[in-house]
Amino acid sequence: PFRRATRIGAIGVSEILKIGARAAALRREGRPVIVLGAGEPDFDTPENVKEAAIRAIRDGETKYTILDGTPAMKAAVSEKFRRENGLAYAPDEITVGAGAKQILYNAFMATLDAGDEVILAAPYWTSYADIVAISGGTAVPVVCREENGFRLDPADLEAAITPKTRWLLLNSPSNPSGAAYGEQALRAILAVLKRHPHVWLMMDDIYEHLVYDGMDFVTAVQLEPSLKDRTLTVNGVSKAYAMTGWRIGYAGGPKALIAAMAVVQSQSTSNPCSVSQAAAIEALTGPQDVLAGRRAAFAARRDRVVAGLNAIEGITCRTPEGAFYTFANCAGVIGRRTPQGEAIATDSDFCRYLLDAADVAVVPGSCFGVAPYFRISYAASMDSLEEALARIAKACGALS
Numbered sequence: 001p002f003r004r005a006t007r008i009g010a011i012g013v014s015e016i017l018k019i020g021a022r023a024a025a026l027r028r029e030g031r032p033v034i035v036l037g038a039g040e041p042d043f044d045t046p047e048n049v050k051e052a053a054i055r056a057i058r059d060g061e062t063k064y065t066i067l068d069g070t071p072a073m074k075a076a077v078s079e080k081f082r083r084e085n086g087l088a089y090a091p092d093e094i095t096v097g098a099g100a101k102q103i104l105y106n107a108f109m110a111t112l113d114a115g116d117e118v119i120l121a122a123p124y125w126t127s128y129a130d131i132v133a134i135s136g137g138t139a140v141p142v143v144c145r146e147e148n149g150f151r152l153d154p155a156d157l158e159a160a161i162t163p164k165t166r167w168l169l170l171n172s173p174s175n176p177s178g179a180a181y182g183e184q185a186l187r188a189i190l191a192v193l194k195r196h197p198h199v200w201l202m203m204d205d206i207y208e209h210l211v212y213d214g215m216d217f218v219t220a221v222q223l224e225p226s227l228k229d230r231t232l233t234v235n236g237v238s239k240a241y242a243m244t245g246w247r248i249g250y251a252g253g254p255k256a257l258i259a260a261m262a263v264v265q266s267q268s269t270s271n272p273c274s275v276s277q278a279a280a281i282e283a284l285t286g287p288q289d290v291l292a293g294r295r296a297a298f299a300a301r302r303d304r305v306v307a308g309l310n311a312i313e314g315i316t317c318r319t320p321e322g323a324f325y326t327f328a329n330c331a332g333v334i335g336r337r338t339p340q341g342e343a344i345a346t347d348s349d350f351c352r353y354l355l356d357a358a359d360v361a362v363v364p365g366s367c368f369g370v371a372p373y374f375r376i377s378y379a380a381s382m383d384s385l386e387e388a389l390a391r392i393a394k395a396c397g398a399l400s
C-alpha cells in the first residue's frame with residue numbers, strides 16, 4: 001500500500017483547490033460560475049516583456065544558467081532594489097528562483113530544524129503554513145484583528161516570540177486581507193524584532209506595486225537598516241507584471257543565507273527558466289508605465305467591491321490598502337438558514353452556499369486562519385464583479 005512520508009504529514013489538497021475543482025465541475029455542467037478565487041492578475045504580460053523573451057529564445061538563451069540567477073538577472077534585481085526600495089544588495093546577496101514561492105521554500109528548507117517556530121500573521125497565505133510544515137518547522141499563527149486593520153499588533157508579536165522562534169513572516173500588502181503596513185505600523189513591528197536578535201524577518205513584498213490611495217510602500221530594511229543582516233526581502237514579477245506563468249521570484253538577504261538557499265535549489269530545480277529570466281530583466285529594468293494604469297484599474301474595482309459588499313445586510317468589509325483581495329466579515333449571516341433549510345454555521349458553509357445557490361466562487365477566511373470571513377479576488381473584469389455582487393446580495397437576501 002502507498003505510504004506518505006511523514007514530512008508531508010496531514011497536508012492535504014487545500015480547501016481553495018477543492019472550491020476551484022467544484023467550480024470547474026459546475027461550469028462543465030453549464031452553470032455560469034464566476035470564480036473570484038484566483039491569485040493572479042487578469043491582465044496580460046506586457047508586450048516589451050514578451051518581446052524580450054522571444055529575443056532570448058532566438059539568441060540561444062536556452063541552456064542551463066548559473067544556479068540562482070544569471071549575472072544580468074542579479075544586476076537587474078540589484079538595480080530594482082536600489083531604485084525602488086533604496087536597498088543596496090550585491091549580487092552574492094541576491095537569489096533568483098522559480099517564483100517567490102520557491103524562494104520561501106528554499107529559505108525555510110535551508111533554515112528550519114524540527115521544533116523551530118515561524119510566526120505567521122493570520123490571516124495568512126495558506127502556502128506559508130504548509131511550506132513551514134514540509135520544512136519540518138512549526139507555524140505559529142498570531143491573529144491580526146480586524147479592528148487593527150488586520151495588521152499584527154506589536155504586543156501580540158512580542159508575546160508569541162519564544163527561544164525557538166526562527167522567523168517572523170510578514171506580507172504587506174497581504175494576501176488574503178489586502179492590509180498593508182505604512183511606515184509607522186511597520187516601525188512598531190521592527191522595534192519588537194530589535195529587542196529579539198535571534199528572530200529573523202522574512203518580508204514578502206510580492207504585492208509591492210499594488211497599493212492604493214497614494215499610500216507609500218515601505219519594506220523593513222529600508223526603515224531599519226540594522227535588520228539587514230537578518231532579513232530576507234522577498235519579491236517577484238508575478239503580481240506586478242502579470243507574469244504568474246513565467247515563474248520568477250527573487251530575494252535579497254545575508255550572504256550565508258543566500259548560499260544555503262542555493263544548496264536547496266541546486267538539488268531541486270536548478271536554475272529558474274533561462275527565457276523567463278530574460279523576460280524578468282526587461283520587466284524590472286524596462287519601461288514601468290504599465291504599472292500605474294493597472295494600479296488605477298485595481299483601485300476602481302476594489303472601491304466597487306467594498307461598496308457592494310457593505311450594501312449587503314449581514315456582510316461588512318473594511319477597505320484594504322493593497323493587493324487585489326477584499327476580506328469581508330460574514331458574521332452577520334452565520335446562524336441563518338438557506339431556502340433549503342440548511343444552517344449556515346461557518347464561513348465555509350456560507351461559501352459553499354454562494355457557490356451552489358449563486359454560482360460565485362469565493363474562499364472562506366478559515367482557509368487563511370481566521371473566521372468568519374471570506375476572500376474575494378477582484379482580479380476580474382468590472383462586469384463580472386458587478387454580476388457577482390448582485391448574485392451574492394440576492395443569495396444573502398434569501399437567507400432566513
Ligand code: PLP
Nearest residue numbers: 039099100101125175236238249
Ligand atoms: N506570496 C504571496 C503572499 C502570494 O499570494 C503569492 C502567490 O499567490 C506568492 C508569494 C508567490 O508568487 P510566485 O510564486 O508566483 O512568485
